[in-house]
Every structure is written in C-alpha cells, then in structure tokens.
Amino acid sequence: MERYGLIWSTGAKGRSPDNAAAEGFFGRMKTESVHPGHWEERPRGEVLALVGDCIRWHDHGRIKRSLGWMSLVQYRQSQGTAA
Template sequence: RFNSDRGCHYRWPEWIRICMDNNLTRSMSAKGCSPDNAAAEGFFGRLKQEFFHKRSFAGVSMDGFINMLNDYMVWYRDRRIKTEFGMSIMDRRRELGLVA
C-alpha cells in the first residue's frame, strides 16, 4: 500500500503503471484532513532543518551519508530534547518505565 498526500504523481500514468506492476494499492489522505500525515510531515521537516540543510554533502559517499543519517537518527531518538517533556524521548520512556 502506498499513501499519497494527493501530490501530482498520484495521477501520473507511469506511476499508476509502476504501482500496478508491483501490486501496490494507491491510497490518499482525505482532502483537507491534515492530521492524516501531520506527524510524518513534521518529522521530515525537522530532519531537513536539523540534518540536511545545515551541512554540505559534497564529497560524501553514499555509505558516508547513510552513516551520518544513522548518527542523526540515534541522536534524535536518544538525546534530542523534546520541549514538551524537558528531556529526550528515551529519558521520558525511562521515566515512564517503558524501557530499562
């Protein structure tokens, strides 16, 4: 299943063919229903702002980029402070007894 936010690719004939060839079901969020994808959009916006736009990747190999992205994801999960909690998500999970 492939979900779209009604981008232009949704009706592109070649995209429709690719989905059909690979047994993918196209679906889309309800028009004007932003909560459907708000969490994902918010995360990818932060990823671009905090990771991608702040550095140059000139001369970085694909493996190097993947390692840098992995390091960011670990930082995001384990150490990034979420202002709502005043601590990282992992610290919050520990506080709630959800992880050791």
C-alpha cells in the same frame, strides 16, 4: 513497502495529526543533517551515517518541554515503555 514486508509508520490519508509528526521529523532531519550540502553528491555510506546520527540525536539528545524536559528515550523509560 509491501515488497519488503514493511508497515507505514504514518497515518492514513487525511490523518494529518499522525502525518504532521513524521513530516516534521523528516523536514528537520533534511535541514539539520543533510542540507545545505549536496547530499546527492555524497557517498551513500556518508549519507546513511548522517541520517543515523540525526535519528540518535532525535531520540536520545533532543529534549522537549512537552516531555518534561526529557529526551524521547528518557520519557519512554520514565513511562516504562522503553528498555
């Protein structure tokens, strides 16, 4: 992370509420987009496309009751925090 100037998006050690959301997302992503296929046997570009599709669905297509039955992007737009 430091080598490429990236910042961790999850919380610090022991900050389970922050980490739980990230862990949940990556768990769903693996289960729904990469597994049960053998992703390690797929070409890199194919795996990246699957991950990209999963992220787009997570942000734009997945509605949540806790967000008033809106997707994450719709909710952020309704709050004035997304373009």
